[in-house]
Amino acid sequence: MKQEYTVGNYLLDRLSELGIRHMFGVPGDYNLAFLDNVIDHEEMEWVGNRNELNAAYAADGYARINGFAALITTFGVGELSAINGIAGSYAEHVPVVKITGAPTTKVMDNGLYVHHTLGDGNFDHFSRMFQEVTVAQTFLTQENAAQEIDRVLLACMTEKRPVHITLPIDVYDKPANKPESPLHEEVATSNxxxxxxxxxxxxxxxxxxxxxxxxxxxxxxxxxxxxxxxxxxxxxxxxxxxxxxxxxxxxxxxxxxxxxxxxxxxxxxxxxxxxxxxxxxxxxxxxxxxxxxxxxxxxxxxxxxxxxxxxxxxxxxxxxxxxxxxxxxxxxxxxxxxxxxxxxxxxxxxQLDQNTFEVKEKNIKQNRFFERLSHFMKEKDVLLAEQGTSYYGAATMPIPKDTMFIGQPLWGSIGFTFPALLGSQLADMNRRNILLIGDGSFQLTAQELSTMLDQKIKPIIFLINNDGYTVERAIHGENQPYNDIPMWDYKKLPEVFSPEGKSLTYKVQTETELEEALKAAENNHDSLTFIEVVMHRDDKPELLAQLSKRFAKQNG
The missing domain is CATH 3.40.50.1220 (TPP-binding domain)
Structure with missing residues (x-):
C-alpha cells in the first residue's frame, strides 16, 4: 500500500533541501510519532542527545559548518531546556530550526491540564518565550503547514538566525501536497x-x-x-x-x-x-x-x-x-x-617568533601549550575553543589557511563547545575537529561524550584541567569555594560513558608527555582522542589575565 504524503514528510523534505542530514534532539511523548518519520526519512539521520540543551548546542555547531541545522524536543520541559542554546544561536547569528512536539489540537483547544504545562490551560506561554530569541515562529495546522513551514525557513535562510516551529502530535501525519518547487531563498537584493x-x-x-x-x-x-x-x-x-x-x-x-x-x-x-x-x-x-x-x-x-x-x-x-x-x-x-x-x-x-618549538622537560604552561598547538594545526581543521582560558589562548594563536574557528564570545554559555563539537564533526566528517575546553565547562555538558562515542566520530579533545573556574577566579573570588569544582578522573570517562567504545586517552602534565600524546593523536585515524592536560590553576593566557581585570572593573 502506497504511503500517504504528510505534513511531517513535507517538513523533513524542506529541511533536507537546506542540506540538513542530521536531526538532533531528545524524545518525548509529544514528538515520538513524528520521530518515526525522522527515522524513516532516507536523507535524515536521528542523533539522540543526552539532554535538550546539549541538542541545541550540537545543532549550533552543526549549522556553523553545514549552513543550517535542526533539533526537536517535547513541549514545555524540553523546549525550555533548549532555549538557552537557541538564544546563543540568535545572539551569534546561527541558523537553527527548533521544532517542538506539542499536545493534540483537541487538548489545547479544550484547555486541558496535561503534563509538561503550567496547569492553566494556556499553551502559548513557551512559544511566546521563543519570540525573543527567534526571527520567525509558527504553530502548524493541517491547513497552514506548507505555507508556514516555507515562511519560517525562508526567514532562517535570510536572517541567519533561529526559527521556532510548534508541531502538534496530531498534525504531523495529516495529508499534505508535495512541494511544487524548490525552496528558493528570497535573496536580498541591493538597490x-x-x-x-x-x-x-x-x-x-x-x-x-x-x-x-x-x-x-x-x-x-x-x-x-x-x-x-x-x-x-x-x-x-x-x-x-x-x-x-x-x-x-x-x-x-x-x-x-x-x-x-x-x-x-x-x-x-x-x-x-x-x-x-x-x-x-x-x-x-x-x-x-x-x-x-x-x-x-x-x-x-x-x-x-x-x-x-x-x-x-x-x-x-x-x-x-x-x-x-x-x-x-x-x-x-x-x-x-x-x-x-x-x-x-x-x-x-x-611578527611571530620563527624559531622551532623545542620541547622542554618541565610542566606545561598556558603560553607554551598554545605555542605548541599552533604548530599542530593543519589547513582546513575545525578548531573549537570554549569560553575562558581556551578561547583567549586560541584567540591570538595563528591558525592555518581555511581553518574554521568556533567560539561563543558574545553569548558565552560555558559548556557550549563540547556538544557543539558533536555537531561540527557530523557536519563534515572529512575535516579534523579539535576542541579546547576547560574542566569547569566540561563538567556542564560532559554527558555528550557518550553520544560522540556512539556516533563513532574521531575528533581530538584537549581537556585543560586547571582545577576550577579560572575565568571567574580572575574576575572575583580567587580563593572562594564557589569557584572550586570536584576533581574527576577525566581520562577514565571515555570508558565509563561507552565501555565498548573505542578511544585513545592520555593524561599529560609535562611538555614531553604532551609531545607523546600529540604524536599519537596525529597518527590515530580510528577513534576519538581524549587528552587531559594538567596545568596550574593560577596559570592563564595573558589576554585573559588582562581582560579579567577589565571585566572586574566593569562589573564594579
Missing part, C-alpha cells in the same frame, strides 16, 4: 541607486585615506562572504585585522593580515595601526566587550565605514538596502589599489 550613491561618496573617502585598515568579524563567515573579503583585500592592498569571533574569515597567513585586534590588549603595533587608522572599513564586525579588550578601542566612529549584511553605514549616512556581498564586489571594482609600501603593514607571520 542600485543606493549602491551607486555609496560608491560615489565612499570611494573617495577610502582612496584619500593614508592609513586605512579592514576590520572583519564573524558575519563574514555567517553570510559566506570570505571570498569577497579576500578579493577586496587583494584588490586594494589594505591591511586586514579581525575580531576574535571572526577568526577564519580571512587567511591569517596572508601578507596583509596583521593580527587579531583586542583594543588596548592588542600587540603594540596592531593597537597603534588600528586605533590611528584614518579609515576603518568594518566588515561584518560587531565590537563587544569580550572581543575588544573591554571596549578599549580608541578609534573614532567618524572614521568607520560599516559594511553589514544588508547595509553600509557611516557616522552620517546609511546606504540601504545593500548586501555585504554586493558592497564588497562593487568596492573591489571601484577602489584603486594602494601602494602597500605606504601602508605600514607588518604581516602577522613576520
Amino acid at each position: 542600485h541607486e543606493a549602491l551607486n550613491q555609496m560608491l560615489s561618496e565612499l570611494t573617495p573617502m577610502i582612496e584619500k585615506a593614508k592609513q586605512p585598515v579592514i576590520l572583519a568579524g564573524y558575519e563574514v563567515n555567517r553570510y559566506e562572504n570570505r571570498e569577497e573579503l579576500m578579493a577586496f583585500a587583494d584588490k586594494t592592498g589594505i591591511p586586514v585585522t579581525i575580531l576574535s569571533g571572526g577568526k577564519g574569515a580571512f587567511n591569517e597567513e596572508h601578507q596583509q593580515f596583521i593580527g587579531v585586534y583586542n583594543g588596548e590588549l592588542s600587540a603594540p603595533y596592531l593597537q597603534k595601526r588600528v586605533d590611528e587608522a584614518d579609515c576603518i572599513i568594518q566588515i561584518g564586525a560587531k565590537p563587544t566587550d569580550s572581543t575588544t579588550g573591554g571596549f578599549s578601542y580608541n578609534f573614532s566612529n567618524k572614521d568607520v565605514i560599516q559594511i553589514t549584511p544588508f547595509s553600509v553605514i557611516t557616522a552620517n549616512q546609511k546606504y540601504a538596502p545593500i548586501t555585504m556581498k554586493d558592497a564588497l564586489v562593487a568596492l573591489s571594482d571601484k577602489v584603486a589599489q594602494k601602494n602597500t609600501a605606504d601602508l605600514n603593514i607588518i604581516p602577522l607571520q613576520s
